[in-house]
Amino acid sequence: MAAPRRAEVKPPAVTPTVTYTLIGTCVIVYLLQVASQNFLGGDLPAALGVKANSLIVQGQIWRLFTPMFLHASIPHILFNMYALYSLGPGLERYYGHWRYLLLYILSGFAGNVASFMLSPNPSLGSSTAIFGLLGAEGIFLYQNRKLFGNMAQRALTQIVLIAVVNLIIGLSPGIDNWGHVGGLIAGTLFAWFAGPLLQIEGIYPTLGMVDQRETRDVLLAGLGVGVIFVALTTITILMRGG
Numbered sequence: 001m002a003a004p005r006r007a008e009v010k011p012p013a014v015t016p017t018v019t020y021t022l023i024g025t026c027v028i029v030y031l032l033q034v035a036s037q038n039f040l041g042g043d044l045p046a047a048l049g050v051k052a053n054s055l056i057v058q059g060q061i062w063r064l065f066t067p068m069f070l071h072a073s074i075p076h077i078l079f080n081m082y083a084l085y086s087l088g089p090g091l092e093r094y095y096g097h098w099r100y101l102l103l104y105i106l107s108g109f110a111g112n113v114a115s116f117m118l119s120p121n122p123s124l125g126s127s128t129a130i131f132g133l134l135g136a137e138g139i140f141l142y143q144n145r146k147l148f149g150n151m152a153q154r155a156l157t158q159i160v161l162i163a164v165v166n167l168i169i170g171l172s173p174g175i176d177n178w179g180h181v182g183g184l185i186a187g188t189l190f191a192w193f194a195g196p197l198l199q200i201e202g203i204y205p206t207l208g209m210v211d212q213r214e215t216r217d218v219l220l221a222g223l224g225v226g227v228i229f230v231a232l233t234t235i236t237i238l239m240r241g242g
Helices: 017-040 044-049 053-057 074-095 097-118 127-143 150-169 177-194 215-239
Strands: 198-203 206-211
Touching (some): 017 074, 017 097, 127 150, 127 177, 177 215
């Protein structure tokens, strides 16, 4: 009896250009922070870009975006860049460059909005965006679980465990856990309505993964998540007398 034919279905071949660019940007910005401390006596990039509630209320809205490119120390940036390097390429492969970049920016923005609303302390770091990637990875595995089988179940369990452990660690003093929660919520929401829905198409032995998600759905999801967190920002500013 002949053995059943098997075909290898390869994932999309995508160079993670956006992930590498984000890592490079964070590293360059951190080097500028170090240079500023050594030559100017203070961290000028952080002073101009850190999430500072009183300055955001005064109209410096860019501080809801710039913290995701700033870091406080070498261990801080090493940990975050390792997480980005671990999560980013796989997501970018299936999301594509622009949808992945939108996921990252929305998650980082939403994390800083949550921190602005619920934490009085200044904060910086790309972990707001990285928690969004973590949530998106979980949704991607869940929505495509039939395609990936047992591997998806194991990976999804690991994702949930990593998120829970890191949120528990985030309860420690000095860690902006509200930023993590905000990024996680935004990344999860965006991924649920805009993440890849894969289907195998083609004729044996030429098979490939095709994303069934419509471009319109991605745009509407991005707009929806953005509007929610812009509204939360506006309400918070108004409540604080801005």
